[in-house]
Amino acid sequence: MTKYIIRRLLQSIPLLLIVSFIIFILLQASGDPLATLGGRTPPRAEDKERLRQALGLNDPVLVQYVYWLIGNDWAAIDVTGDGQPDPLEMRHPREIRYGVLRGDFGASLVTRQPAMQMIAEKIPNTLLLMVTAEIVIITVSLGLGMYSALRRYTVMDNVLTGLSFIVYSMPIFWLALMLMYTFAVRLSWFPTVGMFDPAVGRTPAQVAWHMVLPVSTIAMISVAAYSRYIRSEMIEVINSDYIRTARAKGLSERRVISVHALKNVSLLLVTLIGLDIPFFFAGAVVTETIFAWPGTGQLFIISLGRSDFPVLMGLLMLISVAVVVFQILTDITYTWLDPRIRYT
């Protein structure tokens, strides 16, 4: 097992390098960070040229990638313009980069803050939203999926199936806006946007209150899908021989379902959660944007709009690393849940 994990981790190094290179090239082609600098009209020609030079955006893309990866403190750069490379101490601190391999993801082209700091500030908010949503998703979909499986082809099962398809086919932005207009604007049950009411302050109760609609939005579509997966998995499991054996041994139906059937269904859940967790860090792009939830999803959209490459690269690489790590963890969990599974 240890060998397997080490092999998987070693395999992930070239994979992440290739991913980073592809993303970097694609982002470079996506837009110009100095196009408007966020203003309503483009900046003056002289200012754009000066900023482009100072931020290293005039360098060839491959050179920019190498500097992003391993920094530029080793490179011979002429800062005085005399045609000769100048020593490091002659460079302005902002021009020296150490590269992601040494933990320097660069500074945001927009806010000038370290990119990783900006991302780290948003992760707690995103995790709060996404983990809460995931708990709701698992709890509700497990309940609905099992209910449907155990009462399949009843009126209730058909109603739940129909509702699942309706909700699953809804675009998330539309669902989010409909929930907002119905429960916040029309009924005034919940607030529309943000994490708290400024007149009250950021209390746990306020945050919980402001989470209701965004969590519901994220959860509804996933519940619609997951409850279907669980239903079909549960039907397969309860028709298997070992469940029949358990029943024949005289175990109560509750014990058969909650102990024997559920453990096998949980393999599917582990797969789904394993796929979900890496994307917790990405946040819910649409939901966070609509409900003005200050998470990484919102940061991604804003950074994309301003072509803020360092922040976008930081976010995308964080997700890539999370995918690799959590896939390995998922594999390990399989072996714990199902002793038949062995990795060599």
Add this chain to the structure above:
Amino acid sequence: MRAKRFTILLLSLILIIGAVAPVMAQSKIATIIYTQELDNLNPMYTNMWFAGITVDFYLSPAWNFDGDLNPNPVLVTEIPSGDNGGINEDGTVITLTLRDDIVWSDGAPITSADFLFTYEMIMSPDNLPNSRYPYDAVVTGVEAPDERTVVVSFDAPFAPWITTIFTFVLPEHVLRPVFEAERTLDNAAWNRGPTVGSGPFTWVEWESGSHLLFTRNENYFNSLALLDGIFIRFVPDDAAQVAALINGDGDLGTFISYSDLAQLEAAGVEYELVASGYNEAWFFNINPETAHPAMLDVNVRRALQLAFDRWKITETLLLGGTYPAASYWEGTIYANPDVSAPPYDPEEAARLLDEAGWVLNEATGVREKDGVALELRYLTPPRAVRMDTQEVVRQDFAELGIRIVTENPSFDVFWNSLPNGGPIAAGQFDLAQWSQTSSFPDPNTSVFLCAEIPTEDSPEGGNWTGYCNPEVDALFQLQAQTVDFDERVAIIHQISALMAEDAVWTGVWYDPDVWAVSGRMVGVELNGATPYWNANMWDIE
């Protein structure tokens, strides 16, 4: 048993909801909704419009503009003029006399040294400000002969000084030590947390992606703010902004679409159309190196203006909230009353096109000349009302045998530079639509100057239409150096008339800023240049 469990569950839920429900507090905090988050609170490091208007909350300028757009002295005793000796005879020296009661929020006096420091920081090669204009272009020096006097010298008379110099002043006593320790202000903590300021409010916190909070500046040298604080909430989605305003989760918001106004009004939210100098317009590409041959003919350009029913757009898509703009300076005191928007006249448009040799090919339904079809590339950034406009134009033009190909590159692609293949900078369009303004409320602009046409040697130029009329060019240079107001108005009128004659700019609609203001706000007097100029007088009923 089940009914009992259900009742207990229901009661628990009600209790939980009751416990977390918002409690109305008594503090008077106005909530403003921004659809973009600010990038920096140090005005040196931002070009964002939202950041620019927010500065007035926490930093006082030398002057701002009142509700009628008249200059309003803030840090100075009066607006410099020839009469009060603030502007010398040839207009090359402007003297600012500072008030003797002005202080920073920490009680330290604001002096001419702060003005000098601000100039030094903008010009320092160790700092990387977003713009050094106009200090690097026309200012030859800034001096402080005494604590209360600042003298700014120009290499030539510079008419737009009122909207460009000392729109903010930095606190030297706070930032000088930072600059000396870090060799730059680029990463100063003050840039995101200006703990010491000079506006009616002081900064409290900025939670990235969420909000900005300001509280009343108890040391403010004008009347103390009536509000306890200002809460700026970042809501990137337009529809969510409208919902928040209706729900009372916001007191002010802007960039509201005309189609949402009725809904806001019905909810008791008022709206204001505030002139900001912006006009949505067509920009024709007439650069001979990249233009469609038809666009080089002024009669074809006139025909295009006449072939498009712009009133259909303003009356239907914009619900009568605005009208077609006649000139680049529509809605300002510089608008030429003799220049009017070209009418919708398809017959005259057809005649002009025939006369210009662009004849209808019955087989294709498209006009042609010398084997070239009258097929035009029409670009706009992706905004719903712009894309709808493109479709109206497609129909209007099709009736006259003009075919258009529409494209909607995202903003950062649309405005990409020439070396990066930006479609506008590279002239890969025949007709493009966007909204633009001058240095409002000043009429100066550089986007029609010959020297601003992007070339390989000067790839960042801002004249994307390629328009170069030496007479207009000379007039633009002249107005920028004409300090006398009436003379300057006359020059701008001349420029407007010549540009109308050349048919290079076509106003699609006059584009004021649309603000929504909740019914509980009082004292708000917005303008298009410094909308928060009287924020200290705002109150909540």
